Amino acid sequence: MPQFFFNKRLILLLVSIIILVALIGFSLRERSKLTWPEQFLKDTSGFFENIFDKPVSAVSGLFSNVSDLQHTYDENKRLKSRLDEYVQIKTEVQALEKENKDLRKIIGKEDDLRKFSPIQATVIGRNPSRWHEMITINQGKLQGVEKDMAVVTAEGLIGKVKSANNFTSSVQLLTSIDPENRISAIVQGDKDAYGVIEGYDNKRDLLLMKRIPYDKKIKKNSNVITSGFGGVFPSGQLIGKVVDVKIDQYGLNQTAYIEPSTDFYDINNVMVLKRDVRGAE
Incomplete structure (x- = not known):
């Protein structure tokens, strides 16, 4: 009896396998139309795929x-x-x-300064409240800097040494409002005109060259250079150019307004000029 049930189960298993293989073969072959179970399964799976596809994507x-x-x-x-x-x-x-x-x-x-002993220096300090008056350079007495030596840039004269310490020095600029800040100068032309740079017009940013004889004809754009007569500043150093001329109130002298050749707002590298003959300017 048990042998009979075992054989029956084996026969059913074989029949099931044969049917499954037949179904697989039937489903794999090329057909223009699906059976309704296949169509149902395909539509159902497609429906759920569409539902989950968008959220997943x-x-x-x-x-x-x-x-x-x-x-x-x-x-x-x-x-x-x-x-x-x-x-x-x-x-x-x-x-x-x-x-x-x-x-x-x-x-x-x-x-151009071979008759002098130029000492190269760099500006290391400048007081905002005295911007037009003083700068501090990184050379002092130990490097040969002394009081009243002329200081120039590549563009021209900017001032003189006011005081010198061992390692640094203070330079008084031409734009400083100081009665003792005077420079003997020449207005170049067909006939040179002599005068003195003293004073600075803060509103126009121009130097004042005074004591020019009234009968001297001063042309605008004429160059103004140092005369060298005072002994402090070497001769021939460019100061600026004439932009305006006015007769003084008594009509005896003229005052020339000079545009500086150097930009006094932007001074970085300078030279201190040492010369053998010095005197009061």
Whole structure:
């Protein structure tokens, strides 16, 4: 009896396998029309696929967008960092180019000052409240700087040494409002006109050259240079050019308004001129 049930089960298993293989073969062959069970299963699976596809795609797209956003943020951060480095490097290059340009001008200036002993210096201090009056340079007595020595830039005269310490010195600028700040000067022309630089017009940013004889014809744009007569400033140093001339109230002298050859707002590299003969200017 048990043998009979075992054989029966084996026969059913074999029949089931044969039917399954037949169904698989039937479903795999090319057909233009599906059976209704197949159509039902396919439609049902397609319906549920459409239901879950959009949320899954949305969630997947969200994570993808977040990842792209993070990547963009990191990339922008790197680019900003590189841009900051570029700006810093560009600023340093511009400063070096300007310093190099100033030094080249000074080197060229030394060729015209062989009868003097130029001492190169750098401006290391300037008081905002006395911007037009004083600067501090990094050379002093130990480098040969002494009081009343002339100080020039590549563009021309800027002032004289007011006081000297061992390592630094204070330079009084031509624009300083000081009654004792006077320079013997010449207006160049067909006939030179002599006068004295004393005073500064703050409103027009012009130097005042006074005591010019009334009968001297002064042309605008004429160069003004040092005369060298005082013994402090070497002769021939450019001061500026004439932009205006006025007769004084008594009609005996003229006053010329001089545009400085040097930009007094931007002084970085200078030379202190040492000469053998010095006197009161």
